[in-house]
Amino acid sequence: MITPLLNWLRHRSAVRELIGAMLLEGVPGGARWRYVWGSCLVFVFSLQLITGIMLMTAYSPSSSQAWNSVHAIQYKMDFGWLIRGLHHFGSQTMMVLIALHMLQVVIAGAHLPPRELNWWLGVGLLSLTLGLSLTGYLLPWDQKGYWATRVATNIAGTLPEIGGEVRQQAVGGPDYGNYTLTRFYALHVAILPLGMILLMIAHIYIFRRHGVTCKENQEGLVTNPDNEHSAGAEPFWPRQAFYDMLACMAVFGVMLGLVLYGFAHKIETPPREDGAEPGLYEQLARMGTQGKGAELDAAADRDTANYPARPEWYFLALFQLLKYFKGEYAIIGTVVIPNGAMLLLALLPLLGFGPLRKFGHFASILVLITLLVLTGLLTLQALDDDQPDGILWGIMKKNDEEAVKTAKKFQESVKEAEEKAKRACQLAMDGTPVEGGEYLMRNDPFTRGRELFQQKCGSCHNFTKQDKDLFDKSWTGGKTASDLGDFxxxxxxxxxxxxxxxxxxxxxxxxxxxxxxxxxxxxxxxxxxxxxxxxxxxxxxxxxxxxxxxxxxxxxxxxxxxxxxxxxxxxxxxxxxxxxxxxxxxxxxxxxxxxxxxxxxxxxxxxxxxxxxxxxxxxxxxxxxxxxxxxxxGSAAYIRGMIMNPAHKSRYADRNLMPAFRNIDGLGAEVLAEEFRDTHEKVRAKTFLPLTDIEREMIIRWITRDYRPIYGGAPIR
Ligand code: HEC
Ligand code: HEC
Known part of the structure; x- marks a missing residue:
């Protein structure tokens, strides 16, 4: 059955030649384990293409819906967690593989003439991969990606002369928002991958011209199409192909391991309506709710103050560099050093001409290893700066008190951000506001209500955590009024x-x-x-x-x-x-x-x-x-009266010492305002402060532990 079909195909096309060209290429010096990195990279990139296209079918590139759609992929779509997880860790895996691949190439001297052109293509591929990571980081439109990318585009803005224009082009509009997402999306799913594919084809094509670099084949003469089986060359199939395949599978295993280890926030799912236990398929398909897959932060909200922004780990070194060059020297950290390093990489092969070759080879290894070590040290230092007790079991300890304080503060805001992320992911299970994911948190009594309480009421009132409360700490900032923790x-x-x-x-x-x-x-x-x-x-x-x-x-x-x-x-x-x-x-x-x-x-x-x-x-x-x-x-109505008019005769009348909180200059502010001011003049606390209706209701719900978010026109009871 199969054979006639194959023969038919062979007769009418060049499959046979194609397969032959692919599998029968000669490997001079024989198959080796260390040649696997390139194949692994092609494999992971292909996986990125496949998972990426799958994600495209569910992702919505708009600032109001992006987060909602990624949340749905992660927690609601069958196996969405797996696809997104693989795509996420695929990008990180590529960074690691590229480093290994480059190291192997330089150690073998494969970047030296006559292969310098291919080295340059490789450097191009490295830049494109970095570009893909950077643009991809923004797409979930969560706090992490949003603030990290804001930092990145601002760095681009510091470039001399062209900085403003580059930033403007990246941001895509008057402010960082929907148009930025559009730009990054286009770059991420079309422009950069296309460039990547073209460069990759060229890279592999040119690589074939000279073959692997080994003792027998320094000059790249052994494999040309005409003498495929020349002395010492072993066909790619089966041994090298087998090595490559095993290596790819190992890499895939690591990626899968990371996905299954899980970096997402766990979700509490209510029992099913029919009371039945979910079947095996459903359990596997929704493993995102158990925290499997990649992390998702709360939806991006530009009104967040002091979000602890950090770039992805492979940009940490660059981030650290910026700390050392401030003010007018910033350009050294943003432009001179990173571009210098890239240029240095690109120039390495030029050391390989003529008698210089031996020295060039050695120098290249030295340069690359130095670059990698420096990057590693900078990354460690960046990680260390954020840990009050230092990293690596205290080997990198801080003596500077100021630094410890900064790190502590950073860790606190990280914890807070994580709490919010968990809350956002949980809330969104019941649906997401069409106006955008950020409204989930903006109108959430549990997080925003607490903040508002601390800001508006917390200078006077305390708030002691009660037995079953889900939040972490009591509020102890109050100095002049009662404790409302169990009001x-x-x-x-x-x-x-x-x-x-x-x-x-x-x-x-x-x-x-x-x-x-x-x-x-x-x-x-x-x-x-x-x-x-x-x-x-x-x-x-x-x-x-x-x-x-x-x-x-x-x-x-x-x-x-x-x-x-x-x-x-x-x-x-x-x-x-x-x-x-x-x-x-x-x-x-x-x-x-x-x-x-x-x-x-x-x-x-x-x-x-x-x-x-x-x-x-x-x-x-x-x-x-x-x-x-x-x-x-103690009811919501009672507290509302207390907030809006504590001097009312049904509350504390002229003994009142608490300011009233009202919508002073918004819609409806003028209703009864005259009368209110009049009565308020007569009490001991003559002040009244601005507070919007929604803010007030969030505070009330925080005090009464009614954590339903206020959005979507649901009536306020
Ligand atoms: C300037 C200090 C101050 C601020 C700010 C303040 N309060 Fe009060 N609050 C008081 C004082 C004093 C009382 C005692 C009653 C009075 O003076 O009217 C009180 C009483 C109350 C009561 C009645 C329970 C009791 O302890 O007698 C509630 C409820 C209340 N406040 C809620 C709030 C809320 C909610 C906010 C924030 C929107 C807030 N307060 C802001 C000082 C303050
Ligand atoms: C002599 C008058 C008087 C008596 C009797 C009295 N209270 Fe009070 N109570 C007050 C005053 C006055 C305040 C407000 C604080 C102030 O103005 O000094 C108050 C405050 C309160 C509050 C706080 C209101 C708020 O805003 O949260 C509660 C609750 C309360 N009393 C309950 C009681 C209960 C229950 C009894 C009976 C066991 C009682 N009181 C007996 C005068 C009284």
Whole structure:
């Protein structure tokens, strides 16, 4: 069956000659293991072409969708993690293989005449590979690639004379964004690969002309097409072909190992709706969610402050170089040295003419090894600079305190960035905003809400991490107000009732004492007298203690009441009115709150559930308003009121010391603004600060642990 078909093909085409030309080429001196690097490079490049084209079918090159599509490839597409992983590590593998290949070539002297032209083609291929890496790094449009590439294009901008123009061309528009991505995409998938293929064909064609370099074939005379089987030459097939194949498979094994080791963020996947365990195929196809494959950072966001930007490892040496040349000397690091090194490489073969050849060969080896060692040292130094304790088990230790501090800070921001990346990848499993991946994080209460809390509220309030919280650390920057870490929970109320003047509650809130004429009271030294600013609950506590003694109220029984009140207030905070069904708790809470023993309602107002004449449940305000109205205390609505108008009579009225936070100069800012300012003039804290509606809601969700992102027009409840 096969043979007639083959014969037909042979008759009508030159397959036979082609295969012959490919496999029967002579290898002078016989097959050797060290000739495998070139074949490995061709193999990995072909793999890059295949995986690259596969990725092209799912990737969307726009700044709003690129990250979303890469996220889908990594986590949602069947075997997307594998294809992307291979492509990612393929590029790194190529860098390593190129170094090995060059080393082998120079050691063999294969760059010397008459093979110098091919050496130059090789140097060209090296530049193109670097170009492909650089352009590819940007394509996922994640923070890592975005900031690294920004650094790279800015470096290009420092070139003398032409710098501005080069940068402009690379950026592709007025600012770094969608058009930059378009440019880089075109370079990465069309221009550079095409150049690579052409150069590679030329490289291999010219290589064939002279054959491998060995003792028997220094001058490249043994293999020309006419004397393929001349003395000492062994055909490529089967031995060398076999070596090459084994080496390619080993390289592929390493790549696959890296992909399977996994550098991506793990994702928590909810159980399937039908409750079934995923089958073997599904498990394998979605191994990206278990962290297999290449890393994906959070979506690029130009508004990020201080992203810890670092280039890919093979550009680290260059990055390090830039640190040594500052200001007007920067050009030495950006242009002179890197281009000098490339030029030096290109000039190496010229040392190989005539009697110079022996010396040239030796000098070339020396130059290449020196270059590699220097690059290695610079890379190590770059890595070391970022580690507070140094690298290589402390061999490279830092003595400079400033350097340790910088490294520590860097590591902290790396950790933070990683936390965000994990969060972004997880959030995007539920869908991504059409406006762009960055909105995922911009409107995420878990990360952005926390930042906003620290910026806007954190100078006064603390925030202690609670048991099941997913974040890392408590916020301890607050100096002048309560700890809101468990605000809205029973524990907060219970603690308040126990010791209202502790630092966790009103203890840190201090003011200058004023007399009846509103004049500052001075102490002996003429300094203003500082006193507690909010003492309403202290008075209550003293009363409790007194009554306990005088009336012999059983402390244990009253403590039980406090437990009930705390539990009931938390229940109100977490359950919307219409959903409150725990009649027992509601009755007990209301009872304790209004009881003569505890007297909360002599100062506080609350909406209680009572039966009306018709025997139906209705909500009715009870109590007094000399203290905050505790209706729905701890809920989002309560906190919203506290943020927007803390001096309102249902909150802290004229005792208020907290600034109001409002949308001062945006849409809707003028609504009730006059009235608001008017009332605010009369309170102790006369300030109010700008805060947009979305920012406010993110802070509220952060405090109430409601981590749903706010985007896509979902109503704010
Ligand atoms: C300048 C200091 C300051 C800042 C900034 C501040 N607060 Fe307050 N906050 C206070 C003080 C003081 C109180 C006590 C009540 C009062 O004075 O109105 C308070 C009370 C509260 C309360 C009621 C619970 C309690 O401890 O009595 C909440 C909730 C609250 N703040 C939330 C916030 C949020 C959210 C922000 C950030 C948007 C914020 N605060 C910013 C000082 C501040
Ligand atoms: C003598 C009046 C008085 C009594 C009685 C009283 N409180 Fe208060 N309470 C206040 C005042 C006043 C404040 C606000 C702090 C200030 O202005 O000094 C306050 C604050 C609070 C707050 C913080 C509100 C917020 O914004 O988070 C809670 C909660 C609270 N009280 C609960 C209670 C409970 C529960 C009882 C009964 C066991 C009670 N209080 C009894 C006067 C009182």
């Amino acid at each position: 809205g929970r029973a524990s907060w109320i219970r603690g308040l009732l126990e010791n209202p003047m502790s630092d966790k509650y009103f203890g840190l809130i201090k003011v200058v004492e004023r007399d009846a004429d509103d004049k500052e009271v001075k102490d002996d030294k003429g300094k203003p007298n500082i006193v507690h600013g909010l003492t309403g609950m202290r008075g209550w506590r003293k009363g409790v203690d007194k009554r306990r003694d005088a009336k012999k109220i059983d402390a244990k029984i009253q403590d039980k009441d406090f437990d009930t009140i705390a539990e009931w207030l938390e229940y109100q905070a977490k359950t919307p009115k219409a959903e409150r069904r725990n009649d027992k708790l509601i009755d007990a809470g209301q009872e304790a709150f209004t009881s003569d023993k505890n007297k909360c309602s002599t100062c506080h107002m609350i909406e209680a559930r009572v039966k009306n004449d018709a025997g139906k449940f209705v909500w009715e305000k009870q109590g007094d308003v000399t203290a905050p109205d505790l209706t729905d205390w």
